[in-house]
Amino acid sequence: MRVRLFVQDEGRVGLKPVLARVWAPVGQRPVAVQHRGFQWVYTYVFVEPATGTSDFMILPTVSIDAMNVALAAFTAQVNPTGRDVIVLLLDGAGWHTSPQVRVPPNMLLVHFPPYTPELSPAEPLVGRVKRPLANRLLKRLDDLVEVLSLDCRRLMTDPHQVRSLTAFPWILNALKSV
DSSP states (O other), X not given: OOXXXXXXXXXXXXXXXXXXXXXXXXXXXXXXXOOOOOOEEEEEEEEETTTTXXXXXXXXXXXXXXXXXXXXXXXXXXOTTXXXXXXXXXXXXXXXXXXXXXXOTTEEEEEOOTTOGGGOTTHHHHHHHTGGGBTOOOOSHHHHHHHHHHHHHHHHTOHHHHHHHHOOHHHHHHHHTO
């Protein structure tokens, strides 16, 4: 049996455009076509900062029921035998702290202090999954989900990049002392 430390967060991504700076020739302004849509999905991010192991889920909402689905799927993915103990750090959102959240066996939820998103190693990864959407015109939610899915799958196969974004010194130092 081993103890593994993961961090979880979710981010809303929708048809409302994600704008980013781009290079352009001197004297020219780049054009970013926008379609103001008000549909969105949520990307659930699970990451083990020490190894860069990650798991992503795209769900239509954030809620207690969605969190229960995400936790069950995450556990099946990273701890299918149930032999490991998973310590999961997450924020204090209502759908994380409700007594109705079904915590899988061999998992312990630990909450960050209130109003401290800067402590979460998952935050940079949530921002990173939005990058392929920057300055793109997507008119349908299905197109957005397809772009997100491709990038999430790519990140899951690149633990080095994930670790470079999430291996905060404080968390690595804490793991050394355990």
